[in-house]
Each structure stands twice: as structure tokens, then as C-alpha cells.
Amino acid sequence: MSSLSMQVDWVWSLIMRIAASTTIVCVALIFLFVFRETLPVLLGPDVTKLLSDQWRPVSPVHECFGLLPLINGSFLVTTIAILFSLPVSIMTATYIAYIARPRESQILKAIIELLASIPSVVVGFIGLVFLVPLVKEVLGLQSGLNALTGGLILGLMAAPTIVTLAEDALRAVPSDYREASLALGASEITTIFRVLIPAASRGILAAALLGLGRIMGETMAVLMVTGNAPILTLSPLSPVRTITATIASEMGEVVFGGTHYHALFVLGALLLSVTFVINLIAQLIIGGKFGGNRAHV
Amino acid sequence: MVLLPLLQCSKLMRRLLSVIVSSVSLMGCSFGSRPESRERMLRVKGSDTMVILMSVMAERYMQRHQDVRVSVTGGGTRSGIASMINGTCDIVAASRDVTKEELELTKKNGLTPKKLVIAKDAIAIIVNPSNPLRSATLEDLGKIFSGRAANWNELGAGNEPIIVYSRESSSGTFRYMQSQVLHDRDFGKQARFMSSNTSIVDSVSQERSAIGYVSYGHARASKSVKCLPIKVQPVEIISPTIDNLKSGRYPLSRDLLLYINSDRKLVRSFANFCLSEEGQKTAVEYGYVPIDSKTAAVAAL
Numbered sequence: 001m002s003s004l005s006m007q008v009d010w011v012w013s014l015i016m017r018i019a020a021s022t023t024i025v026c027v028a029l030i031f032l033f034v035f036r037e038t039l040p041v042l043l044g045p046d047v048t049k050l051l052s053d054q055w056r057p058v059s060p061v062h063e064c065f066g067l068l069p070l071i072n073g074s075f076l077v078t079t080i081a082i083l084f085s086l087p088v089s090i091m092t093a094t095y096i097a098y099i100a101r102p103r104e105s106q107i108l109k110a111i112i113e114l115l116a117s118i119p120s121v122v123v124g125f126i127g128l129v130f131l132v133p134l135v136k137e138v139l140g141l142q143s144g145l146n147a148l149t150g151g152l153i154l155g156l157m158a159a160p161t162i163v164t165l166a167e168d169a170l171r172a173v174p175s176d177y178r179e180a181s182l183a184l185g186a187s188e189i190t191t192i193f194r195v196l197i198p199a200a201s202r203g204i205l206a207a208a209l210l211g212l213g214r215i216m217g218e219t220m221a222v223l224m225v226t227g228n229a230p231i232l233t234l235s236p237l238s239p240v241r242t243i244t245a246t247i248a249s250e251m252g253e254v255v256f257g258g259t260h261y262h263a264l265f266v267l268g269a270l271l272l273s274v275t276f277v278i279n280l281i282a283q284l285i286i287g288g289k290f291g292g293n294r295a296h297v
Numbered sequence: 298m299v300l301l302p303l304l305q306c307s308k309l310m311r312r313l314l315s316v317i318v319s320s321v322s323l324m325g326c327s328f329g330s331r332p333e334s335r336e337r338m339l340r341v342k343g344s345d346t347m348v349i350l351m352s353v354m355a356e357r358y359m360q361r362h363q364d365v366r367v368s369v370t371g372g373g374t375r376s377g378i379a380s381m382i383n384g385t386c387d388i389v390a391a392s393r394d395v396t397k398e399e400l401e402l403t404k405k406n407g408l409t410p411k412k413l414v415i416a417k418d419a420i421a422i423i424v425n426p427s428n429p430l431r432s433a434t435l436e437d438l439g440k441i442f443s444g445r446a447a448n449w450n451e452l453g454a455g456n457e458p459i460i461v462y463s464r465e466s467s468s469g470t471f472r473y474m475q476s477q478v479l480h481d482r483d484f485g486k487q488a489r490f491m492s493s494n495t496s497i498v499d500s501v502s503q504e505r506s507a508i509g510y511v512s513y514g515h516a517r518a519s520k521s522v523k524c525l526p527i528k529v530q531p532v533e534i535i536s537p538t539i540d541n542l543k544s545g546r547y548p549l550s551r552d553l554l555l556y557i558n559s560d561r562k563l564v565r566s567f568a569n570f571c572l573s574e575e576g577q578k579t580a581v582e583y584g585y586v587p588i589d590s591k592t593a594a595v596a597a598l
Contacts, residue, residue, distance in 0.1 A: 058466035
């Protein structure tokens, strides 16, 4: 080989290395920037305003930037979403992996992946037009804009992520497990619930966590259907305001460099940290760092 | 063996070079044509209340001046002012005066925007058509929007909790309500903050116990909400109509403004169009009150 071709190789590997580092550098810069912008409020005298139980950024009386109602809103909507999405998604994944015929599961998978590609504004719009009146009528409420509707919409949006990953986990269970269980006289359903799902539990947990990350970060759809009232509540029928919706609707209008601006960055940093930790745990689980959770067959 | 990579390399170089050259020449092109294209572009940004009005104004203006492009964006008065400071818009549509703080910011950036009243707007208080309430005083409204009255029975209109819809805090309409109706108190804790006039009209039309406020232009366009007349001190009940607005008897009205930041001819020409007979006619068509022609003539640039 000539030295020239080696040089060409070297140049190309350098270019690719730079490309690969770009994303890492971007992530690092995002973290740096977001956290730096929180400092003026966290280290300043206004830090107590963050502890208030109200989020009232524009007020002639007393401005306060209590994070609690918004954290509460995000928490409530996320909980509802995961409670709704997880059972449905796991059962769907099980059906696709074990019960459906090959052709059937192919079609199902294609449709579920299609669901993942619908833009969230469109999902939110459909939620607003169909789900909001439906929730209002079925539960006899005054208004359909509440945490429950938001949770249902988000659960639907997280389903493709959870289904796809859970199905992979289920398929990865060695077929010996299934055959052994059936040979011992267990029925198909017993085998699924007592052997296969426990065997895949690690992957399913990771799937659930990644779905959770998706739910926490979702913005447009919740902004449209949750009613956006920053209330401290645990009732699913109350309107709530999530962290993401607050950032989205207020960031464009805020005075740059003011307390409100930095308070929004505190929200952003909080959201970033939580989703980062969730994703990290999911990656560790997938990577087998928290091992030892295999079924005891 | 030696030639092959050299060939590849030079091919690559050539391609790279051609890309660089073409992009440079493209840049040159766009730099060259830029001043001219900017001269024919007009960017209006600001009040969400005024978006429809300004879009129609822009459309009609463009019909007369075929070579001009006018873009209109909403987002709230404040975002309009912010983009004026950033230099990304030429005219701010504002449903409130700029604050001292904002004025200082614009001055700091070397701008001295000129204020122009182009029409008047009423704030309509809207309720669901099935709401039995006939009218309300400003005190009643203050109580409702600040959350001190939480049930319709406090106003003798059924027995249901009141659902309050408000605009987001960035909206000029929000500021107006806060100062004129709430007397600088805060909105109630249960108030729901919506990002547009339309979403408030939408929600109020669907929910029996809802109340909200929107620009009259938006309320008028919808048949599915009821404008609540306002009871003024003695026993007078006043609906938001063009006549009541013109005479100044309807209490919730405000000026719609343009803040103009540059001395460009095009900006002046567009502003004059808004003040012209045709511009004012447009305002009336969309439920706003025209300013009287004398004032308009004085204001024209």
C-alpha cells in the first residue's frame, strides 16, 4: 500500500471522528448552557420565589415562580399516561411476539410504527377535537381539558416506543423456556405470564423507562389538552400545567435576562436532568449492568 | 497503484472545490440582491388580537402594490416588541402601550419607535349560549376572574362552579384585563391560560359553565358563544356593539396600535394605508371601531 492511500484513509477516519464527536460536543454544550442560565436565579436573592406554591410569572402584586405546581402537573400527567400505556403496550407486545401469526404481527407492527411517526401537534389536535369532548361527556364533567385527557394522549404517544422495545425483549427470550414450560403441562397463557414475561422483565422495564422519557418530554399535545392551570392537585380531573407546556408557551415572550427567563431555564434543567437519568437507567438495564433478573425456571 | 488514490483524491478535491466555488458565488448573489429584496419586504409582528386584521390589511395593501410582500405574524404584543429589538420585524402590532421597561430596551438598541393608533377594539366577555346570565357589572367580572366568585350561583345564574379562561401572560389583552377589570390583582388560581383567542372561544362554546374574554372581533365571528353585556352604574346595560364602542359607552375598549421602527418609505406607506379610508373600512368589517378621519389625517405620515 502506498503512503498516499494511507493518507486518504487517515483523512476519512478523521472526518468521521469529527462527525461522531459533534453530537457529543452538542450534548455537552446544551447541558452547559442550560445549567449556566439557571445560575442567576439559583444563586440570586430570587431563589425563594421558586419555592412558592404558585406559578404567577406576570403579576402586578407579587410575582412568583413556584416550581411545585408545574412539577406536580408533569408528575400527574406522566403517572396517568404510564398507568394507561404500560399494560396496553405490554399486552400488545406479547400478542405480537407470541400469539399473532407472522403476517398479522407484521401488519400490526407496521401500524404501530406508523403511530410513532404522527407529529405530536396532529395528535394534540385530534385529542382536542375528539378526546376532550369524549372525556367530558363520558365522565359528565364541566370541561374535558384536564390531566386525564393529557395522560391518555401521552400514553398513546408513548405506546409505540414501549411496544417495539418490549417486543424485542420478549423475542429475545430463548425458545427453550417456552417449550419447557409447555412440556411441563402449563397452558399458553400461564407460560406467557409466569415464564416469558418474567424472563423478559429487564427489557420490558427498560422499554417502560424509555417510554416514560418520551412522555415527560412531550410538549405540544399536552399544551393543547391539559387546560394549563398551574394548580397544586392530585386529582386527574383537574386542569394542570406541565413543565414542558410552560416553557413552550412562555419562553418566546419572556424578557431576556429577567427572573422569569432564568426560572424557565430552571424548569428546563430540571426536565433535562430527569429525562437524562431515566434514559441512563434504561441504557444501563439494557446493557445488563443491573443484571441477575432472569426468570427462575 | 499510486495513481489510483491520487485520481480519487483529485476528483474529491475537484468536487470539493466546485462546491466551495458555487456556494461562494451563491452567497455573492444573495448579498448582491439583498438590499433590493429587503426594500420590498415588510414584516409585521405582534398582537395575536390583531393578526386577522393585519393580515387582511396586508392582503389589500399587496393588491395595490403588487411588488411588495408583507408578512404578518402573531405571538403577542411582547414578542413583537422583542423582535423589533432584534431587528426581525419592521412594524409591531400592539394591543397595549409599550411599557417603560420595553421602551428603554428599544432605546438602548438605538430605536425610537413611533406610535400610531389605527383602530379601537372592545374586549368581549364571552359565556356559553346556555348561560342564563343576562349581564354583569365590572365588579362581578373582577370577582369572577380573580377567583373570588367561584360559583355561578353567586351571580344568580345556576349552580355550577365557574370555569375561567384567560389569555397567556404574554398577551396584551391579559394585561388590559388585569389592569382594567382586576385592578391589578392576580387572576384566580383556577384560571386556565390559553394561548390564543380562538382556543378560548372554542372552549367556552363547548363548556356550559365557562367564561372568558377575547377581542370583540373574535367573539363576533363565532355564533357559538354569547357576548355578555356589561351593566354600568345606574341601570344601563351595554353590549359590545360598534355603536356603543364609537360613543365610548362600552367600558372595555382599548386602542390598537402600530409601532413603527424605521424611516423606510415602505413602512410609512403601509401605515398610511392602515389609516386610509380603505384601511379603516377594513377595520370596521372585522368588528373594530375606526378612528375619526380628522385624527387619521393628522396621524398620517
